Amino acid sequence: MRELIDAFWRAAVYCLYPRVIVLSLLPLVIAAGVAVGLSWLYWDAAVAWVRAALDGWGFVAFVFDWFASIGIEGVRDALAPVLIVAVAVPAIVVVSLLLVAVLMTPALVNLVAKRRFPALERRRGATLLHSIAWSLGCTILAVVLLVASMPLWLVPPFVLVLPPLIWGWLTYKVMAFDSLAEHASAEERRALLREHRMPLLGMGIVAGYMGAAPSLLWAAGAVLLVLAPVVIVVAVWLYTVVFAFSALWFTHYTLAALERLRARAAAAAAPPLPDPTATPPAAPPLQLPGRAPGEGL
Numbered sequence: 211m212r213e214l215i216d217a218f219w220r221a222a223v224y225c226l227y228p229r230v231i232v233l234s235l236l237p238l239v240i241a242a243g244v245a246v247g248l249s250w251l252y253w254d255a256a257v258a259w260v261r262a263a264l265d266g267w268g269f270v271a272f273v274f275d276w277f278a279s280i281g282i283e284g285v286r287d288a289l290a291p292v293l294i295v296a297v298a299v300p301a302i303v304v305v306s307l308l309l310v311a312v313l314m315t316p317a318l319v320n321l322v323a324k325r326r327f328p329a330l331e332r333r334r335g336a337t338l339l340h341s342i343a344w345s346l347g348c349t350i351l352a353v354v355l356l357v358a359s360m361p362l363w364l365v366p367p368f369v370l371v372l373p374p375l376i377w378g379w380l381t382y383k384v385m386a387f388d389s390l391a392e393h394a395s396a397e398e399r400r401a402l403l404r405e406h407r408m409p410l411l412g413m414g415i416v417a418g419y420m421g422a423a424p425s426l427l428w429a430a431g432a433v434l435l436v437l438a439p440v441v442i443v444v445a446v447w448l449y450t451v452v453f454a455f456s457a458l459w460f461t462h463y464t465l466a467a468l469e470r471l472r473a474r475a476a477a478a479a480a481p482p483l484p485d486p487t488a489t490p491p492a493a494p495p496l497q498l499p500g501r502a503p504g505e506g507l
Contacts, residue, residue, distance in 0.1 A: 213409075213463060213466060213467070214409055214412075214413065214463065216462070216466075217459050217460075217462035217463035217466065218459055220326075220458070220462045221455050221456075221458035221459035221461075221462055222455065224318075224321070224322070224458045225451065225454065225455050225458065227321075229321065230318065230321070230454060230458070233313075233314050233317055233318070233454065234314070234447070234450045234451050234454050235447075236309075236313055236314070237309035237310055237313055237314065237446075237450045238446055238447045238450050240309055244305070245298070245302060245446065253294075256294050257290045257291055257294065260290040260293055260294060261290045302445065302446060302449065304349055304352075304353065308345060308346075308349060309450075310450060310453040310454060310457060312341075312342060312345070314450075314453075314454055314457060315385070315388045315389065315457045315461075316338075316388075316392070318454065318457050318458055318461060319388070319389055319392055319393075319457075319461050319465075320392075322458065322461045322462060322465060323392075323393065323465065326462070326465070327393075327465050327466075327469060330393055330465060330468065330469055330472075331393070331472075332392055332393050333393060333394060333395040333398070334391075334392060334393075334395075335390070335391065335394050335395040335396040335397075335398065335399050336387070336390075336391035336396070336399070337391075340391070341387065341388050341391050344383075344384070344387050345384045345387075345388070348380055348383040348384055349380060349384075352376050352377070352379065352380040355376050356373065356376055359372045359373075359376070373418075374415065374418040374419045374421075375415060375418065376418070377417075377418035377421055378411070378414040378415035378416070378417060378418030378419070379411070379414060379415075379418075380414075380418075381413075381414040381417045381418055381421070381453070381456055382410050382411050382413065382414025382415075382417075383414075385414070385417075385456055385457055385459075385460035386403060386410045386414075386460055386464060387399070387403075388457070388460075389457065389460045389461040389463075389464045389465065390402060390403075390464050390465075390468065393465060393468060394464075394468050398468060398471060398472075401471065402464060402467055402468060402471060405467075406463075406464075406467055409463070410460070410463075410464075413456075413459060413460065413463065414456075417452065417453075417455075417456040417459070420452050420455070420456075421449060421452045421453070421456075
């Protein structure tokens with residue numbers, strides 16, 4: 211727990227560095243540009259398509275007519291944008307995480323290593339392509355789990371638990387791997403991930419709940435659709451900051467754990483030091499030439 215808290219406050223302080231703030235703007239520009247561009251080009255077409263699909267579903271049309279019969283208007287017009295935003299949120303989260311993993315994490319790892327662990331040897335247990343493949347594989351699995359668990363989101367307790375858990379698992383798998391890719395060998399990385407599995411998973415879950423906080427903005431974005439482009443930009447930046455903090459948190463924790471692992475390995479491999487309190491061994495008896503041991507003069 212002490213190592214977790216120590217890495218937490220160090221990551222929080224590093225988030226205030228100008229270099230980290232500038233780095234957080236790069237994924238923001240890319241993700242927000244793509245999101246705003248797609249919404250500018252296809253928003254009206256997407257809303258029209260979703261409305262047509264909802265109208266073609268008999269049960270949904272019956273629900274719309276029932277709302278209209280009791281005086282509640284506008285449900286038909288408001289539901290399609292809400293559904294589009296609900297689908298866009300996980301996509302933006304995934305894109306933000308991948309951009310942070312590819313663009314920011316290597317730079318943040320170098321920043322932490324130079325300032326706090328300058329003597330830590332870089333054994334390069336994984337390449338950039340290896341990290342990208344690992345991130346994509348874990349992301350695909352997380353998306354599958356999210357889609358499969360969506361029916362359970364209708365139950366109030368599960369909607370507050372399942373998405374943060376899945377995002378936390380994804381954050382743990384991606385950030386822990388990338389934070390060790392440059393400095394740890396493959397054997398060291400596997401040993402650390404096995405030894406610290408539960409603390410790292412707990413860090414990922416905390417980061418998952420922190421990542422759910424920017425989703426509160428989408429409630430305003432669903433009601434005030436005219437502000438949707440602004441909400442998209444702010445939400446993407448908040449996601450980026452949360453993931454940057456997570457990358458720093460994992461980097462501080464894993465590199466400190468790697469340093470302790472190597473210190474233990476070096477201590478185990480070093481020859482034992484002589485005990486200064488031990489009695490020196492007695493010298494062998496002097497034997498004269500040509501005489502047997504114990505023979506008198």
